[in-house]
Amino acid sequence: MAEPHNENLFAALRAGFPADLDRAAIETETGLVYTWRDLERGSAMIANLLASLEIPAGSRIAAHTDKSVEALLLYLATLRAGFVYLPLNTAYQQAELDYFIGNAEPAVVVCSPRTFPWLSKLAFQRGVKHVFTLGDDRSGTLLERASHFPDTHAIAPKRADELAAILYTSGTTGRSKGAMLSHGNLASNARTLKDYWDWQPGDVLIHALPIFHVHGLFVASHGALLNGSTMLWLSKFEPKWVIERLPRATVFMGVPTLYVRLLQEPGLTRAACAGMRLFISGSAPLLIETFRDWQQRTGHTILERYGMSETVMLTSNPCKPQDGDRLGGTVGRALPGVGVRVVDDADRAVPVGEIGNVQVKGPNVFGGYWRMPEKTAEEFTPDGWFKTGDVGRFDANGYLTIVGRSKDLIISGGYNVYPAEIEGYLNEMPGVGESAVIGVPHPDFGEAVIAVVVRRAEAHPEEAALVAALKGRIANYKVPKRVFVVDELPRNQMGKVQKNLLRAEHAKLFGA
Ligand code: MLC
Ligand code: AMP
Numbered sequence: 115m116a117e118p119h120n121e122n123l124f125a126a127l128r129a130g131f132p133a134d135l136d137r138a139a140i141e142t143e144t145g146l147v148y149t150w151r152d153l154e155r156g157s158a159m160i161a162n163l164l165a166s167l168e169i170p171a172g173s174r175i176a177a178h179t180d181k182s183v184e185a186l187l188l189y190l191a192t193l194r195a196g197f198v199y200l201p202l203n204t205a206y207q208q209a210e211l212d213y214f215i216g217n218a219e220p221a222v223v224v225c226s227p228r229t230f231p232w233l234s235k236l237a238f239q240r241g242v243k244h245v246f247t248l249g250d251d252r253s254g255t256l257l258e259r260a261s262h263f264p265d266t267h268a269i270a271p272k273r274a275d276e277l278a279a280i281l282y283t284s285g286t287t288g289r290s291k292g293a294m295l296s297h298g299n300l301a302s303n304a305r306t307l308k309d310y311w312d313w314q315p316g317d318v319l320i321h322a323l324p325i326f327h328v329h330g331l332f333v334a335s336h337g338a339l340l341n342g343s344t345m346l347w348l349s350k351f352e353p354k355w356v357i358e359r360l361p362r363a364t365v366f367m368g369v370p371t372l373y374v375r376l377l378q379e380p381g382l383t384r385a386a387c388a389g390m391r392l393f394i395s396g397s398a399p400l401l402i403e404t405f406r407d408w409q410q411r412t413g414h415t416i417l418e419r420y421g422m423s424e425t426v427m428l429t430s431n432p433c434k435p436q437d438g439d440r441l442g443g444t445v446g447r448a449l450p451g452v453g454v455r456v457v458d459d460a461d462r463a464v465p466v467g468e469i470g471n472v473q474v475k476g477p478n479v480f481g482g483y484w485r486m487p488e489k490t491a492e493e494f495t496p497d498g499w500f501k502t503g504d505v506g507r508f509d510a511n512g513y514l515t516i517v518g519r520s521k522d523l524i525i526s527g528g529y530n531v532y533p534a535e536i537e538g539y540l541n542e543m544p545g546v547g548e549s550a551v552i553g554v555p556h557p558d559f560g561e562a563v564i565a566v567v568v569r570r571a572e573a574h575p576e577e578a579a580l581v582a583a584l585k586g587r588i589a590n591y592k593v594p595k596r597v598f599v600v601d602e603l604p605r606n607q608m609g610k611v612q613k614n615l616l617r618a619e620h621a622k623l624f625g626a
Pocket of ligand 2: 504516530
């Protein structure tokens with residue numbers, strides 16, 4: 115009998131490796147070169163280590179590690195061994211990590227040697243059996259232990275609907291939700307993007323994004339791996355490093371802040387970009403000024419696309435000329451095979467040009483939130499459309515423009531911040547009666563987080579003390595850039611805080 119087809123995402127990515135495994139797969143900024151064979155062997159060794167732990171099927175492998183090629187190998191190893199990958203932003207602090215580890219109950223935590231002293235304690239207290247370390251210089255117990263295992267490994271058989279990864283997205287009520295993505299969700303989206311973005315045999319990707327969120331981990335890495343393309347790998351985003359690499363590259367992906375910062379570099383010229391094929395932006399709205407400035411400076415038209423942790427990529431501006439023009443200010447059309455509709459509050463489609471709620475469907479859309487069936491049910495319509503929480507409108511040619519969000523979400527430099535979470539921390543602080551956290555325009559981050567707090571009678575909470583109390587507890591990018599102490603918040607007749615008035619009052623705070 116024929117072997118059943120293995121729908122493990124790693125099998126799909128592995129099939130994209132070039133025939134000559136001795137070619138360069140990844141080059142780092144320190145000059146290290148990893149061949150495709152290195153990726154194959156390294157991920158096999160780590161997969162064998164994970165398999166040897168005799169942890170149950172479906173175990174979560176949590177990674178709170180600096181960006182490195184080995185951290186990518188850990189992801190690939192988790193897939194190939196058939197476990198579930200749980201990436202965690204390195205900016206997360208104790209309060210956030212305690213929640214994620216408590217909620218996801220991983221069998222394995224991999225962390226940096228730097229955070230091991232407190233993170234291992236937290237993990238062991240939460241019942242985690244195995245904690246390994248992985249430094250950004252190949253140090254740590256993960257690789258030490260893996261080095262004793264064979265460098266071949268048979269890819270674990272998986273069905274398309276089996277879980278591959280859990281990505282935590284901040285919750286509207288303050289508690290984060292784990293979006294459960296299957297092998298099929300990720301593989302279908304990767305294949306669709308390979309075709310729609312017209313990946314070419316000689317493409318070379320500059321990989322400058324973190325690998326703990328959808329953009330850097332899935333969209334960028336999967337794209338290059340599936341196409342057998344070399345990645346010029348940067349451990350962090352440094353504009354000069356990107357510009358130095360442009361002449362050798364063909365594809366770049368970034369959040370809008372990366373484009374804003376690159377435009378500040380005199381080295382960003384037409385000549386430097388002459389060999390580039392594609393610049394892609396997403397994760398947050400790209401300002402039309404940035405889109406136009408980029409066109410003028412480089413001669414290239416940025417392709418803007420739209421997606422979410424729960425759905426991977428949803429819409430994209432065209433790549434191939436025959437698919438149409440790239441329109442600034444829009445996020446393009448629904449990707450092939452993906453359903454996107456704009457509806458009113460009764461889930462009825464609104465006419466072209468009218469604004470409504472964006473809902474989506476397709477093989478890329480996640481199965482639900484980890485251990486939150488009620489929350490999952492709330493976020494889907496009875497006929498199976500996922501409510502994105504984004505608000506948009508279609509034009510007559512099917513291009514979608516995102517005009518706002520019905521969810522109370524701030525996107526700062528491509529990172530999501532839910533006001534309710536920050537308000538929760540502020541409200542607990544001495545002298546604070548209540549608070550309102552809002553996003554205001556910021557020239558670098560797009561939006562910046564600020565807070566307006568109401569002092570309790572006789573109390574005098576101070577901005578610096580409130581900021582200091584938040585730092586160290588939660589990720590720095592969530593900490594308000596400014597805190598204003600007031601006597602009361604503006605409210606409407608229903609008693610609801612009028613955040614729109616606060617946003618208007620502080621709109622020019624950062625001169626944007
Ligand atoms: C850093 N800081 C931020 C910030 N990033 N503040 C607000 N918003 C941000 N995004 C703060 C730090 O806390 C620190 O504050 C100071 O800035 C300097 O920190 P840094 O680490 O040196 O910053 P830098 O390296 O310059 O980082 C900026 C950045 C980074 C833009 C490179 O934020 C980034 O990589 N963003 C990309 C996020 C991403 O990949 N998103 C994709 C999500 S997936 P202090 O107080 O300590 O000085 C998704 C789905 C989809 O949304 O569609 O793709
Ligand atoms: P995340 O939860 O980090 O996956 O963020 C997903 C959210 O980012 C979406 O729901 C949108 O609000 C936003 N987003 C992603 N891409 C774009 C884009 N190109 N334009 C506007 N918003 C975007």
